[in-house]
Amino acid sequence: MIRIYLLEGKAFVWNYADVWRIREEHRIVGVLVGALPRKPRQNVRLGLPLELLPEEARLLLEKGLAILVKSPTSQSLDDGKSQDPLLPGKVAAYEMELEENYQEQLRLSAKQRKAVLDSLADRIAQGRAKKWQRKGEGGDPLVQPAESGSGFVLPQESMMIQLPTERSEITQEEEVDWHVAAQLWPYAGQEHHEMRYCIFRDLWERGYYVTTGSKFGGDFLIYPGDPMRFHAHYIALCFPKEVPISLRDIISAGRLGTNVKKTVLLCSVDQDGTVAYTSLRWSGMQ
Structure with a gap:
């Protein structure tokens, strides 16, 4: 659930x-x-x-x-009486878990560093040989093995920490x-909310994706598919059935839809719950 x-x-x-x-x-x-x-x-x-x-x-x-x-409601930690008596133990367990995570990340980082050095061992040896030759010293250069990584130190402030997005305890x-x-x-029971919900549900039941339309001055944006893949086709404006719409609002809505290349839908709900749609598209002068 x-x-x-x-x-x-x-x-x-x-x-x-x-x-x-x-x-x-x-x-x-x-x-x-x-x-x-x-x-x-x-x-x-x-x-x-x-x-x-x-x-x-x-x-x-x-x-x-x-x-x-x-x-x-969370209790205040300023009052000693309201504190959880198990809090010190929980803090100690949390710190121990952090230390275990740090040691594990340190081990994995050293192992990864050693693998990288081993893969570059030949190139490191060639580089040292060239440096030896540039100095004009005779004989074969002393080729040292790549560092094992055992001395690698991971700063504790660089360790990865899990940040839970919900309560870790029930x-x-x-x-x-x-x-x-x-x-x-x-x-619940608000007239404006009931109207918006009827329109939202009707559009959703028709198979559309419906999101907030505030960024385009509307109530909803209507997409034919997932908004990550499609542009919105419609801007829905919700109006009560019995309230008249001024001509200025109609012109503003039509021009808005044209500027963002979307069709404006004037939506209202009848007394029986049926949703009525009127589309607006600005055609301009011919």
Whole structure:
């Protein structure tokens, strides 16, 4: 079961296997929002967690593919009474594990270095012979064997450290009822959310990949296949059925779609739940 974690009204998936599953099996894309450990100051390529739209999370919940949970509130470590009595032992075990990992990486690095030196032994010998000849010294050069690598030292700050993306220990997590509006999940029953979800679900059931359309000024972007392989064909704008759309908004939407080479879809939901679509394409003056 996919676990979706709530934080301040937003839904996140932390497990990489769940992220792969919801994309490959269920056509849910989401947005990666986590900084990469080795490049934390850039925002071009991001990593876990995966943030889901409320509509994406609800679709998984409605299909019975996921559950909505919230983590228990962490206790303050400033209060000595609230500290885990087993904390010193856990810290010692963690430090011991780090030392074992360091020794293992040191051994493997020395072994790899020795293999590289052994493969270059002939070239090293030839280089020493040429250097000996340039000095004009007679006789055969003293050919020393390649270093064994036993004296190799790996700086401890250069060792690789595993960074877990979810809790390493089992903790009690409280399941959240997504049918009821709450502080962490305020969307249940909201008219605007219900309209957006009906449109999102209808597009998803038609076989499209649907992502957020905020970067193009729309509600959703609609792809014929995985966004890693295809460009979006449509920009979806969601409007209530009974609310009139101003002519200025229609012209703006049409010109926007033309500038980014996409068709604009004006989407609305009837009282019976049927989704109606109207496409806009700017033809210009002929």
